[in-house]
Amino acid sequence: MSQYNKTNFHKHTFCVFEEKPLSEVSGMRPNHKSKSGSSYFFMESGVYRLSDHWGRAANCKWRLEAADKKHGLRLGFAFWATFHPDNETEKLYFIDYDPQTRTVVYQHKNNLKLDDVKTLFSAPEVTKRIREIRSLFASEAWARHFDGDIETLRNNLIDDIAIHGKTLQQAKSSLS
Incomplete structure (x- = not known):
């Protein structure tokens, strides 16, 4: 069982999201929309994040693993098990x-x-x-x-x- 889920994945975590086609969430309503405009779609196994900014996200370090470095709105998916704790002092x-x-x-x-x-x-x-x-x-x-x-x-x-x-x-x- 993963220690991260939809209630705590956004609290001081590191994660690498895999880019997915926008069609994977078409027709779905986001479960959460952040102040910065990112949309989150919660699944049992993980989370989709639709965003135009990656890297540092609030108190998290989330990278999008993509085939190209284009900018703009991108969709990423990460399993709950791929979220890891983050802080500035430990050698992580x-x-x-x-x-x-x-x-x-x-x-x-x-x-x-x-x-x-x-x-x-x-x-x-x-x-x-x-x-x-x-x-x-x-x-x-x-x-x-x-x-x-x-x-x-x-x-x-x-x-x-x-x-x-x-x-x-x-x-x-x-x-x-």
Whole structure:
């Protein structure tokens, strides 16, 4: 039995919603409409959220897993079991990144796979490190002081940050 349901899912939670076609709720009336304009459709197994804003939602961190990054009104669905507790102080998050697509996101520790070896961070720590990793993907200026293949250097830095929990400065120092 999930600890989250329609009465408490919106209280300090992390969740990744899967994008769904709008047709899945067509003809349905929302069970709740938030002050910010999001509509919620409660099901026995989970909740649909129809919204034009994702990420931080009040005191929650809700991400929409979508095939594209278009903006506008989007529908997402999440099972009750995929909601996890969130706060700013506990080390609840790890960094997930894909060097091929150059994407980086944070995930809740309850989403770790058994064989994953990841460092856990608090919400502010993971936010800072993700910003640093995105800057490593966006620029090559940081690499002018290092010898070697830039992709190898970049992957080593990101591994040191995401897996080993080093700061960017510590990771750069270990390359020297």
